[in-house]
Amino acid sequence: MIDLDDTDRALIRALSEDATLSAGALGRRFGLSQPAAWRRVRRLREAGVFRGHRLDLDAQALGFGVTVFLGIRLATKGRTSLGDFERAVQAIPEVQTVEHVLGMYDYRLRVVARDIPDFERVLRRRIMTLPGVGSVDANVLLSEERRPGPLGA
Amino acid sequence: MLDDTDRRILRQYQAAPETGLQDLADRCGMTATTLGRRLDRLRARGILRATRGVIDWQVLGYSVEVSLRVTLDKSVPRAFEDFVDAAREVPEVLEIQTLLGQVDVRLSVIARDLAHYQALYRDRILALPHMTDIEALMHVARLKGDETLPI
Numbered sequence: 001m002i003d004l005d006d007t008d009r010a011l012i013r014a015l016s017e018d019a020t021l022s023a024g025a026l027g028r029r030f031g032l033s034q035p036a037a038w039r040r041v042r043r044l045r046e047a048g049v050f051r052g053h054r055l056d057l058d059a060q061a062l063g064f065g066v067t068v069f070l071g072i073r074l075a076t077k078g079r080t081s082l083g084d085f086e087r088a089v090q091a092i093p094e095v096q097t098v099e100h101v102l103g104m105y106d107y108r109l110r111v112v113a114r115d116i117p118d119f120e121r122v123l124r125r126r127i128m129t130l131p132g133v134g135s136v137d138a139n140v141l142l143s144e145e146r147r148p149g150p151l152g153a
Numbered sequence: 154m155l156d157d158t159d160r161r162i163l164r165q166y167q168a169a170p171e172t173g174l175q176d177l178a179d180r181c182g183m184t185a186t187t188l189g190r191r192l193d194r195l196r197a198r199g200i201l202r203a204t205r206g207v208i209d210w211q212v213l214g215y216s217v218e219v220s221l222r223v224t225l226d227k228s229v230p231r232a233f234e235d236f237v238d239a240a241r242e243v244p245e246v247l248e249i250q251t252l253l254g255q256v257d258v259r260l261s262v263i264a265r266d267l268a269h270y271q272a273l274y275r276d277r278i279l280a281l282p283h284m285t286d287i288e289a290l291m292h293v294a295r296l297k298g299d300e301t302l303p304i
Binding site: 001002004012015016017018019020047048049050051052053054055056057058059061062064069071086089090093094095096097098099100101102103104105108110112137138139140141142143144145146147149150151152 | 155163166167170171198199200201202203204205206207208209210212213214215220237241244245246247248249250251252253254255256259263288289290291292293294295296297298299300301302303304
């Protein structure tokens with residue numbers, strides 16, 4: 001596990017909000033020289049602190065008015081059916097995230113659609129036809145807030 | 154609305170969000186100046202809010218991730234507001250989503266290990282107001298998590 005001081009944590013938080021900030025801009029914000037900020041950021045990136053970047057897009061403005069969380073239980077649980085299901089579900093463009101979970105479901109999906117009829121189409125034609133699907137529960141997203149996480153701010 | 158060029162830019166940028174401006178311009182078949190102008194306009198219109206770094210909490214020592222599905226007491230008028238306000242005070246809560254369906258709110262919570270999770274659950278989560286039911290999904294693996302939109 002990587003050792004972090006308060007400046008590292010502040011840098012991680014700043015980059016999690018805007019990954020395009022330059023070493024110069026980060027240095028000015030946190031009282032570091034540009035090379036010092038660059039060295040710290042490189043160390044964090046090399047340690048794998050960031051999985052990658054993500055575009056934060058206004059889904060509504062882009063015509064995706066509906067986000068639904070699906071909880072899926074598989075009907076059959078052989079090793080092949082798991083693999084078939086996982087491959088097929090990841091290939092659906094409307095499926096944004098696929099998480100394997102333990103609890104009352106086997107998988108948790110985040111699905112976007114243009115509107116409710118479009119969601120119904122995705123659900124019937126793409127989700128319900130996945131290999132091995134048993135039951136599907138749906139919860140429609142009303143609002144969402146992402147928090148900075150335990151970075152000791 | 155967006156034109157085809159904007160859509161092409163967002164598709165290419167979503168497919169490779171770590172790409173620098175020049176590389177992205179090459180992928181989109183335009184100059185970096187044109188791309189920069191287009192991106193500025195998408196930002197100004199609020200369509201591209203930000204390019205965010207996605208933190209790998211495992212690398213920071215948080216090996217447990219749990220999805221908590223909460224049902225609230227709807228007879229209390231401010232149940233949602235009170236609950237969400239209190240959940241914001243727990244640093245280990247990464248996401249707060251309000252939902253329409255069998256559950257009312259979902260929290261994504263991380264912990265260093267199971268002992269830490271147990272302490273968090275008892276001391277902070279169960280102390281949140283107006284809960285009538287709570288159930289947990291333990292995260293095993295993330296198979297797809299890029300959250301791209303099919304533009």
